[in-house]
Amino acid sequence: MDIEVAKDKGKEAKSAAESGPSHFIRNIVTEDLKQGKNDHRIHTRFPPEPNGYLHIGHAKAICLNFGLAAEFNGLCNLRFDDTNPSKEDVEYVESMKTDVRWLGFDWGNREYYASDYFGRLYQFAIQLIKSGKAYVCDLSGEEIREYRGTLTEPGRNSPYRDRSVEENLDLFERMKEGEFSDGARTLRAKIDMASPNLNLRDPVMYRILHATHHRTGDAWSIYPTYDFAHGQSDSIEGITHSICTLEFEDHRPLYDWFLEQLNIHHPQQIEFARLNLTYTALSKRKLLQLVEQGHVSGWDDPRMPTLAGFRRRGYTPEAIRTFCERIGVAKRNSTVDIAMLEHSLREDLNKRAPRVMAVLRPLKIVIDNYPEGQVEELDAVNNPEDPSMGTRRVPFTRELYIEQDDFREEPPKGFFRLSPGREVRLRYAYIVKCIGVVKDSKSGEITEIHCTYDPETKSGLSQSARKVKATIHWLSVHHAVEAEVRLYDHLFAKEDPEDVPDGSDWIANINPKSLERLTSCRVEPVLANAKPGERYQFERLGYFCVDNVDSSPGHLVFNRTVTLRDTWARIESGGKRR
Ligand code: ATP
Ligand code: MG
Secondary structure, three states: OHHHHHHHHHHHHHHHOOOOOOOOOHHHHHHHHHHHHHHHEEEEEEOOOOOOOOEHHHHHHHHHHHHHHHHHOOEEEEOOOOOOOOHHHHOHHHHHHHHHHHHHHHHHOOEEEEHHHHHHHHHHHHHHHHHOEEEEEEHHHHHHHHOOOOOOOOOOOOOOOOOHHHHHHHHHHHHHOOOOOOOEEEEEEEEOOOOOOOOHOEEEEEEEEOOOOOOOOOOOOEEOHHHHHHHHHHHOOOOOOEEEEHHHHHHHHHHHHHHHHHOOOEEEEEEOOEEEEOOOOOOHHHHHHHOOOOOOOOOOOOOOEEEEHHHHOOOOHHHHHHHHHHHHHOOEEEEEOHHHHHHHHHHHHHHHHEOEEEEOEEEEEEEOOHHHHHHHHEEEEEEEEEEOOOOOEEEEEEEEEEHHHHOOOOOOOOOOEEEOOOEEOOOOOOOEEEEEEHHHHHOOOOEEEEEEEEEEHOOOOOOOOOOOOOOEEOOOOOOOEEEEEEEEEOOOOOOOOOOOOOOHHHHHHHHOOEEEEEEEEOOEEEEOOOOOOOEEOOOOEEEHHHHOOOEEEEEEEEEEEEOOOOOOHHHOOOOOOO
């Protein structure tokens, strides 16, 4: 994997991110506009196939297509490439619209469907048949493959290649009328069975498929292939720059061939490297498998790299857009370190997420010298990065919760938090000292810690500047609100989910610890009415957001969006990866 390359790109893109780093596609567009090509227009499109949910790879293509159009005063269409009825669904269409909008892009009234062009594509096919450039072939799929040849051997002409125009027109119409069974015949372009480019060896343009389409119903029993539908759809919409991923580079001669033969508006196809991310599978087919086999709770499971998953996890559209800008656009495939995505997210959340205290694994402490029944409202800063976000009050009482992790009965070397005889500062409050530990007589488990506090150490009082080695967070037992917190880790345990020993399945790389549910957490009382989707920083723990599916006022559920530890910043500064 080519992580180093992506890393360098991140560095160089960092300073340029605000102005937008230049890349070869932006340069092509700039040059075309300067030359007055396409009447000084730029018109792009984002063309997903509605056979799954959009993922972070699509975000790269969305940002590129919509971003360039916006930058150069052009337009970008949303086009559903719905030519394969057996795998497509309206649920996917709706989710894709939601996701593109969420990312912050607008296609105006230009919501198009390749299926809207079925009539015109059919006419284009007839035009090609009439000019002797297409023929109906009776070879089976298997036979077509055999006849195609290999990279080193030329293919052989189909025995049906020289059918007359009349016979081709007649058979093609009967294919359309549903007279033949699935797979019985195809319509093929007549190009060159000896071409070094396999895509030009008489590629299939139409196949017979008696399937109900989510938009056209049973109107059609033939469907165009991607290769035939795509370029012609681009042309119909007046697209100027048809931007797609590298695997279509070898299809470009075919893209161009159809448009030249038909003599219609000819957009320019430009290919760029798709996004690959460490610890992440990016393919709708694979993601569908995760959903169908129940490895995740659905397309919007917060561990999924879908935009719906990221949204539920607490990612902001701004962070994803910044990330897409930073990774740049190149002609060479590489893999980007997921830490870079998390870095963009932390940067954004750091600015906007209010800080609160939450205790994930509560341990009760009792402050013996603090008056019973007394409640002090202490001032806490909402965001040290942004004073305009103000302060809030946090109730302090005699009985508090702290994190189990913040106490050690026998502290190892270097542990500076609470332990018997030692002091820590409670955030926004007092310095306390541990004077006793209560254990369950049977299990030996620690059930309660006893402390004393120094009343002069509160902010503004005589000892407030007194230094101790650690500050920990806490909550008042009687005021804290119960919550469930879900901690996530990478869905795959391997950087490359595909990296499996021969004979085993990539599913084996799923990280068994990718989800940990903590059900007896506590959060500050201000969160009692937190709304789905709201994002917070739980001090010292990470960024969290209210789950938009399972959380309700009586049962708060938070997702950990990302921890505070920034591995990307460390990589950039030359430190070690974790
Ligand atoms: P998938 O394998 O996930 O289904 P796809 O390319 O088949 O990917 P489409 O729905 O056809 O999915 O993609 C719509 C657009 O998004 C295409 O232009 C495609 O090139 C682009 N795209 C898809 N995956 C990525 C990716 N990982 N990085 C960048 N662009 C992508
Ligand atoms: Mg696809």
